[in-house]
Amino acid sequence: MKRFFILFVYIFTFLGITIAAESKFVVVIDAGHGGKDGGAVRGIYKEKDINLGVAKTLGELIEANFNDVKVVYTRKTDVFVDLDKRTQIANKAKANLFISIHTNSTAAKMTSASGADTYILGLARSAENLEVAKRENSVILLEDNYTSKYEGFDPNSTESYIIFEFISNKYMEQSLQFADYVQKDFRGIAKRTDRGVRQAGFLVLRKTSMPSVLIELGFINNQAEAKYLSSRLGQRAMATAIYSGFKKYKREFDKKQGRYVAAPDKNEEIDDIAVDEAIIKDKAVIQDTYAVEKVDTPVAKEPARVKNMVEVPKKREQSPKKIGEIPKKEPETSAKTEKAATKNINNQTEYRVQFLVSPKKLSDNSKEFKGLSPVSFYRDGSSYKYTYGSTADYNEIIRIQHQVRAKFKDAFVVKFKNGERVK
Numbered sequence: 440m441k442r443f444f445i446l447f448v449y450i451f452t453f454l455g456i457t458i459a460a461e462s463k464f465v466v467v468i469d470a471g472h473g474g475k476d477g478g479a480v481r482g483i484y485k486e487k488d489i490n491l492g493v494a495k496t497l498g499e500l501i502e503a504n505f506n507d508v509k510v511v512y513t514r515k516t517d518v519f520v521d522l523d524k525r526t527q528i529a530n531k532a533k534a535n536l537f538i539s540i541h542t543n544s545t546a547a548k549m550t551s552a553s554g555a556d557t558y559i560l561g562l563a564r565s566a567e568n569l570e571v572a573k574r575e576n577s578v579i580l581l582e583d584n585y586t587s588k589y590e591g592f593d594p595n596s597t598e599s600y601i602i603f604e605f606i607s608n609k610y611m612e613q614s615l616q617f618a619d620y621v622q623k624d625f626r627g628i629a630k631r632t633d634r635g636v637r638q639a640g641f642l643v644l645r646k647t648s649m650p651s652v653l654i655e656l657g658f659i660n661n662q663a664e665a666k667y668l669s670s671r672l673g674q675r676a677m678a679t680a681i682y683s684g685f686k687k688y689k690r691e692f693d694k695k696q697g698r699y700v701a702a703p704d705k706n707e708e709i710d711d712i713a714v715d716e717a718i719i720k721d722k723a724v725i726q727d728t729y730a731v732e733k734v735d736t737p738v739a740k741e742p743a744r745v746k747n748m749v750e751v752p753k754k755r756e757q758s759p760k761k762i763g764e765i766p767k768k769e770p771e772t773s774a775k776t777e778k779a780a781t782k783n784i785n786n787q788t789e790y791r792v793q794f795l796v797s798p799k800k801l802s803d804n805s806k807e808f809k810g811l812s813p814v815s816f817y818r819d820g821s822s823y824k825y826t827y828g829s830t831a832d833y834n835e836i837i838r839i840q841h842q843v844r845a846k847f848k849d850a851f852v853v854k855f856k857n858g859e860r861v862k
């Protein structure tokens with residue numbers, strides 16, 4: 440009898456531990472490059488060191504403030520880790536979120552470009568974004584057997600990137616949400632230039648089975664930015680911004696799981712900003728120290744930020760290398776889309792974002808649309824269902840949905856075939 444009792448105690452203790460472990464939110468923090476792979480290097484500044492500094496600080500912040508989050512690092516020291524190994528670590532850990540941290544560079548020796556951007560997986564919509572993916576992916580050339588490991592993928596050939604056109608990224612929406620939070624906090628908390636959320640084909644994100652982003656903290660070939668990002672204060676500010684984005688994302692995650700309990704008597708907004716006193720102090724110093732940089736041009740109000748992602752970004756210096764002919768796609772968000780859609784409607788699947796149902800037909804410039812234009816509608820019984828955007832590209836429509844949700848939070852994607860709504 441006593442034996443049984445002990446057995447029960449064992450079983451329940453074991454179960455308890457297992458349940459506790461499984462209910463933890465797992466975040467994988469991936470410091471890009473390392474060891475023989477320095478990443479982008481300019482003089483004394485090395486990308487691998489910046490990435491690791493920010494990654495570790497971010498991990499420490501999360502560990503100190505969340506006891507229901509497990510932090511997994513792909514590297515914690517200056518070692519070389521294959522790209523596919525990084526993905527494997529995340530998949531094996533059954534991570535809920537993957538954050539890859541990098542530092543940007545252009546082909547030029549020096550650049551006046553500055554600021555941070557966050558990438559989600561997809562086909563690059565601009566030559567600039569493609570160049571970033573090429574540079575980051577080319578680290579596989581330092582790995583053994585890269586040809587077989589990456590199925591003949593040539594990181595420097597534009598043609599290779601066509602595979603990213605056809606990926607179905609079911610985590611795209613969540614990745615975008617996290618990316619959005621992070622960019623907002625780079626601007627709001629770290630006071631950096633917000634270069635927006637972008638898309639490109641990064642191998643390290645390709646096979647992760649969870650929401651995942653790749654952050655480019657700033658430009659290493661911008662002297663002031665390299666100095667900032669290599670400083671303890673700069674790294675702490677960047678890590679704090681990512682941490683704050685993480686906190687918001689985690690809160691949304693918990694809400695969806697029905698696990699979120701609002702702390703009593705706490706103003707959430709203040710809670711977000713006041714990460715901890717030390718950081719606030721750091722921030723003050725950072726602003727003093729780097730005020731001279733003058734890179735903190737206040738950019739992007741909400742809509743601009745979303746736009747920034749789907750549009751070809753502002754012109755920057757061209758790299759001397761000839762950029763390959765990428766299939767350049769026009770952003771398909773507005774008037775053009777509507778026309779294109781009506782033209783190509785035959786024989787084609789088309790997605791739109793439904794945002795409003797009305798019992799009567801509304802005028803084209805109705806206030807009900809909250810400024811969305813042009814909109815279209817379809818009849819369903821006696822009601823008029825209004826939609827915005829139209830594209831055959833599922834990834835594209837998810838982006839548009841994100842944009843529409845800023846105004847209509849319950850907007851959702853509807854599918855049409857030959858002009859008919861299909862379920």
Ligand SMILES: [Zn+2]
Nearest residue numbers: 471478541542
């Ligand atoms: Zn990198």
